[in-house]
Amino acid sequence: MISVKNLKKIYTTEEVETTALNNINLEISEGEFVAVMGPSGCGKSTLLNLLGLLDNPTEGEYFIFDEEVSKYSERKRANIRKGTIGFVFQSFNLIDELTVFENIELPLLYLGIPKSERKKRVDEVLEKTQITARKKHFPQQLSGGQQQRVAVARAVIANPKVILADEPTGNLDSKHGDEVMQLLSSLNEAGTTIVMVTHSPTYAEYGNRTVHLFDGHVVTENIKEQFHV
Amino acid sequence: MFRNFLIISFRNLTRNKTYSLINIAGLAIGMACCLMIMLWVQNEYSYDRFHENADRIYRLCIDGKVSGRIVQAPISNSPAGPAMVNDFPEVINTVRTNNMPTIPVKYQDRVFFEENIIYADNSIFDVFTFPLISKSEESPLARPYTIVITENTAKRYFGDENPLGKTMRLNNELDYTVTGIVENPPTNSLFDFEMLCSFETRYAENRELLEEWINFSYFTYLLLDENADYKKLEAKFPSFIEDHMGERLAAFGIGLDYFLQPLTSVHLFSSLEFEESENIGNITYVYLFSGIALFVLLIACFNFINLTTARAAARAKEVGLRKTLGARKSKLISQFLVESIIYSVFSMLLALLILEIALPVLNSIAGSELSLTSVNIPSFLLTMLIISIGVGILAGSYPAFFLSAFSPVRVLKGNLRAGGSRSKLRSVLVIGQFIISITLIAGTFFIYKQINYMKNKKLGFDKEQLLVMRELGESLQQSPDLIRDKLSRIPGVEKIALGSVSLGSGTSASVFVPEGYAEDQGILMNHIYADYNYIPTLGIEIAQGRNFSSDIKSDVSDAAIINETAVKLLGWENPIGKTFKIPDPGADNSEWETRKIVGVVKDFHIEPLNREIGPVFFINANEELSLAFLRLSTVDISGTVDQLKSKWGEITPDQPMNFFFVDDEFDKMYRAEERMGKLAFYFSILAIFIGCMGLFGISSYAAEQRTKEIGIRKVLGATVPNILRLLSREVMVLIAVSFVIAWPIAYYALNRWLQNFAYRINLDFSIFIFAGLIALAIAMLTISFQSIRAALANPVKSLKYE
Numbered sequence A: 001m002i003s004v005k006n007l008k009k010i011y012t013t014e015e016v017e018t019t020a021l022n023n024i025n026l027e028i029s030e031g032e033f034v035a036v037m038g039p040s041g042c043g044k045s046t047l048l049n050l051l052g053l054l055d056n057p058t059e060g061e062y063f064i065f066d067e068e069v070s071k072y073s074e075r076k077r078a079n080i081r082k083g084t085i086g087f088v089f090q091s092f093n094l095i096d097e098l099t100v101f102e103n104i105e106l107p108l109l110y111l112g113i114p115k116s117e118r119k120k121r122v123d124e125v126l127e128k129t130q131i132t133a134r135k136k137h138f139p140q141q142l143s144g145g146q147q148q149r150v151a152v153a154r155a156v157i158a159n160p161k162v163i164l165a166d167e168p169t170g171n172l173d174s175k176h177g178d179e180v181m182q183l184l185s186s187l188n189e190a191g192t193t194i195v196m197v198t199h200s201p202t203y204a205e206y207g208n209r210t211v212h213l214f215d216g217h218v219v220t221e222n223i224k225e226q227f228h229v
Numbered sequence B: 001m002f003r004n005f006l007i008i009s010f011r012n013l014t015r016n017k018t019y020s021l022i023n024i025a026g027l028a029i030g031m032a033c034c035l036m037i038m039l040w041v042q043n044e045y046s047y048d049r050f051h052e053n054a055d056r057i058y059r060l061c062i063d064g065k066v067s068g069r070i071v072q073a074p075i076s077n078s079p080a081g082p083a084m085v086n087d088f089p090e091v092i093n094t095v096r097t098n099n100m101p102t103i104p105v106k107y108q109d110r111v112f113f114e115e116n117i118i119y120a121d122n123s124i125f126d127v128f129t130f131p132l133i134s135k136s137e138e139s140p141l142a143r144p145y146t147i148v149i150t151e152n153t154a155k156r157y158f159g160d161e162n163p164l165g166k167t168m169r170l171n172n173e174l175d176y177t178v179t180g181i182v183e184n185p186p187t188n189s190l191f192d193f194e195m196l197c198s199f200e201t202r203y204a205e206n207r208e209l210l211e212e213w214i215n216f217s218y219f220t221y222l223l224l225d226e227n228a229d230y231k232k233l234e235a236k237f238p239s240f241i242e243d244h245m246g247e248r249l250a251a252f253g254i255g256l257d258y259f260l261q262p263l264t265s266v267h268l269f270s271s272l273e274f275e276e277s278e279n280i281g282n283i284t285y286v287y288l289f290s291g292i293a294l295f296v297l298l299i300a301c302f303n304f305i306n307l308t309t310a311r312a313a314a315r316a317k318e319v320g321l322r323k324t325l326g327a328r329k330s331k332l333i334s335q336f337l338v339e340s341i342i343y344s345v346f347s348m349l350l351a352l353l354i355l356e357i358a359l360p361v362l363n364s365i366a367g368s369e370l371s372l373t374s375v376n377i378p379s380f381l382l383t384m385l386i387i388s389i390g391v392g393i394l395a396g397s398y399p400a401f402f403l404s405a406f407s408p409v410r411v412l413k414g415n416l417r418a419g420g421s422r423s424k425l426r427s428v429l430v431i432g433q434f435i436i437s438i439t440l441i442a443g444t445f446f447i448y449k450q451i452n453y454m455k456n457k458k459l460g461f462d463k464e465q466l467l468v469m470r471e472l473g474e475s476l477q478q479s480p481d482l483i484r485d486k487l488s489r490i491p492g493v494e495k496i497a498l499g500s501v502s503l504g505s506g507t508s509a510s511v512f513v514p515e516g517y518a519e520d521q522g523i524l525m526n527h528i529y530a531d532y533n534y535i536p537t538l539g540i541e542i543a544q545g546r547n548f549s550s551d552i553k554s555d556v557s558d559a560a561i562i563n564e565t566a567v568k569l570l571g572w573e574n575p576i577g578k579t580f581k582i583p584d585p586g587a588d589n590s591e592w593e594t595r596k597i598v599g600v601v602k603d604f605h606i607e608p609l610n611r612e613i614g615p616v617f618f619i620n621a622n623e624e625l626s627l628a629f630l631r632l633s634t635v636d637i638s639g640t641v642d643q644l645k646s647k648w649g650e651i652t653p654d655q656p657m658n659f660f661f662v663d664d665e666f667d668k669m670y671r672a673e674e675r676m677g678k679l680a681f682y683f684s685i686l687a688i689f690i691g692c693m694g695l696f697g698i699s700s701y702a703a704e705q706r707t708k709e710i711g712i713r714k715v716l717g718a719t720v721p722n723i724l725r726l727l728s729r730e731v732m733v734l735i736a737v738s739f740v741i742a743w744p745i746a747y748y749a750l751n752r753w754l755q756n757f758a759y760r761i762n763l764d765f766s767i768f769i770f771a772g773l774i775a776l777a778i779a780m781l782t783i784s785f786q787s788i789r790a791a792l793a794n795p796v797k798s799l800k801y802e
Helices: A044-053 A074-082 A100-110 A115-128 A144-158 A174-189 B003-017 B019-044 B080-087 B151-158 B200-205 B205-213 B229-233 B237-252 B263-269 B281-310 B314-325 B331-364 B377-404 B408-412 B426-457 B473-478 B480-486 B534-538 B565-568 B637-651 B662-669 B671-705 B707-715 B720-754 B765-790 B795-800
Strands: A002-012 A017-027 A032-038 A059-064 A085-088 A162-166 A193-197 A209-214 A217-223 B057-066 B069-073 B091-100 B105-106 B110-115 B117-120 B132-135 B146-151 B165-170 B175-182 B195-196 B215-226 B255-262 B468-470 B492-499 B508-514 B525-528 B544-545 B559-563 B578-584 B592-601 B616-621 B626-631 B658-661
Touching: A002 A044, A017 A044, A017 A217, A032 A044, A032 A174, A044 A162, A044 B105, A074 A085, A085 A144, A100 A115, A100 B110, A115 A144, A144 A162, A144 A174, A144 B408, A162 A174, A174 A193, A174 B592, A174 B658, A209 B468, A217 B110, B003 B331, B019 B263, B019 B331, B019 B377, B019 B544, B019 B671, B057 B080, B057 B263, B080 B091, B080 B215, B080 B237, B110 B151, B132 B578, B132 B662, B146 B151, B146 B165, B195 B200, B229 B237, B229 B255, B237 B255, B237 B281, B255 B263, B263 B281, B281 B331, B281 B377, B281 B426, B281 B671, B314 B377, B331 B671, B426 B671, B426 B765, B468 B473, B468 B637, B468 B662, B480 B492, B480 B637, B480 B662, B492 B525, B492 B662, B525 B534, B534 B626, B559 B565, B565 B616, B592 B616, B626 B637, B658 B662, B658 B707, B671 B707, B671 B720, B671 B765, B707 B720, B707 B765, B707 B795, B720 B765
Parallel strands: A032 A193, A032 A209, A085 A162, A162 A193, B117 B195, B146 B175, B525 B616, B559 B592
Antiparallel strands: A002 A017, A002 A059, A209 A217, B057 B069, B057 B215, B057 B255, B091 B117, B091 B215, B105 B110, B105 B165, B132 B175, B146 B195, B165 B175, B468 B626, B468 B658, B492 B626, B508 B525, B508 B578, B544 B592, B559 B616, B578 B592
């Protein structure tokens, strides 16, 4: 479902040109759980941003459901993104002024889903991620693990085909990290494709494939097992 | 420590250039406005205070009841002043004046029309402070036919010659000897004169008239003793009146009382009929503009508070550190106050520059002659210092307390929820700014609408292309046919008429006794002497009956026409054929002339629209017609005027043609309102500009503060329009609230202003809405730059380094 060919991303600041990604070729099938690993600055997050249509590549092709999207405008990208891709960030990125419920509801608002339907779906997801009791709280009133569970809930609320997670456990202790990984794992088992950037080999084990990046290149791909259907 | 404050302040000032610029420029504009208005107000209050005796001079006014009409006027009779000096020990001296109409004045080959000639007693130099530069006699205005001229006038007529002893000819008939040269009167003076003729001249011309007690045509000023209480003096007036003219007043059926106006309050507080000085101000405008000045300054202070608190996060770390290092809260407060005073002082310097540039503009709009050179330097500097420090403290104290209250632990942990976009105070201040702006915008609209309404309202006659020649002179007035014949042959002249009164430039009233009434039951009514062409030439419509006719010879001696208001007032169903009596103008007071009404004209405006149409009657006459009315064709008006001038030169070679157009004259009457409109316009622009500068500053910080939120929303699928809507919604709500509050305020204020006009517009709601929409549009435009930038920003950047 995701296919990138010769993907290249160059960041240009006033003085320096930095090649963040170079000649990336990657195929991700529906239902896969892919872990992306590599040292700091190797381009993991850049890759995730490109895959998440938050940014356009400098060169190369990007097919998502056989649609070439690498040259799409901001608006078109936003449209694809809305229903197809969910995001989970290391720093949770919840909106401080909104409650747990409202944070999770947000993607549905942008999809124009009616209020009653929104409430039903948010309640379901709250249930699934076990934070129902906290739905009226504001993000600062939650622990890190709880916040990340809210972020995951928000990522899945629109039933995206793929979840892109950028070090979802990076700011969490191991207990909370495990919780979040279990949650992602169970989502994957339910059929959601997941691409996760991580530093932790342990958590990379949750995936059925690990992609190693170094200096903007894919160096190795370890396929643990054929993904289950 | 203080040095450290200064260093930090200057570094902050230079580091955040946009912010500093907005703060300083905003405050500077506010201060410049304030200073300008202060100069103007000071000038208004300075009127007539330059006289050494200013506090002891009073103007004698009458409060009379004549023929059912109550008249309060600054006029008096000529014997009263000297009699008061005689009767009351506290009245030390008196000056009588009498304004001359515009007349030609000639010295050798130099002729000018002089508008500002005043007859005055010689005591004008003792009571008032009009210093004589030179004089040829001890009391230059003591004898008849002597004249004292101002320096400027002397230069105009005499150049380098010595005017003393020279003879000037006034109105082509009387020779006056120049006996003195007086300094030009200052602009902030009730009196505005070019020449002073001796009041004695009037005695020489008609002693009987001057000694007449029942003739209120003069201005009288009294100089009181230092310890005198003018209220006590006023209490003595009734018996004074009884003694000197009780019987006569009773015979005429006139009720009369005198009262006194302190000279220093005439300019701002007098609003009497028959006021002849053009230098009469209005205290309402003083209050109004002082209020506006204060508001504009407040808006600027609000900006300062808003921007400073919005930037709190940036300073939080510094506060935290200083506290950790042992700074007490009071130290921090004084630090921030010093900083805001520094901003304020910078702003004041800039304000002075703005003032210097803007003063000429203000002067041209307001018709004033304000300048920085005329101010008292030490007190001006002191005022500026007080304003700077006052504004610094006013604008700086809230931020100072706000910033210094940060808890160091939270701040240093980076846990401070920065004063984002939701601060209540900030919203209140923005609302305050927009209330002021919307009120001013609405005010500007309505003032212009009223002026437009007055200019375009049907006046009941046609004021376009109507030229009036004045000062026809004795000889021409006696041969009206000569004017008619000569001037009507000029191609551009369509119609020509002669009359005594030009619409729009003053009226003249007379007692009118309707048939069946006794002579002491007359009504005071405006009257116009007119020839048979007057009504058609001016375009006044006949409602009933007929116009005067040149074919009916008896019209000149017994016909009259009245207007509809007069008909209504008299309650006549069939006015045609009714008769009335008026005092015979050619004879003594006791003789009456009877006139028969031959026609009724539709109502028309003799006076500007702030006065209601009153009753008027026309008398057909061939004398007393001092004005010629010429209806010109629209083609080549200036060519026609040139021809008129040359024809005039043939008829009266020694006197230039003096003329005006009626529409100009009417437009002039609305000059005060127009000035008001222009000032309101400029001040609303300024208020909005300052308000928008603040809004711009706030929106940039709000956008900065919300970058993360915007990023998240975009990642979750929000489009650019979604984000724009999110960022604008808040401003829209604030403006809606401002509108709701501004509307009643503006409504109340404008309604009060409109009470000045007898004919006025409605305060329709749509214009208020329009004003609100303009404010909204401007505000949106202001924040759009920041919002669009924020909305377009790549979310990756804002989320990357969290």
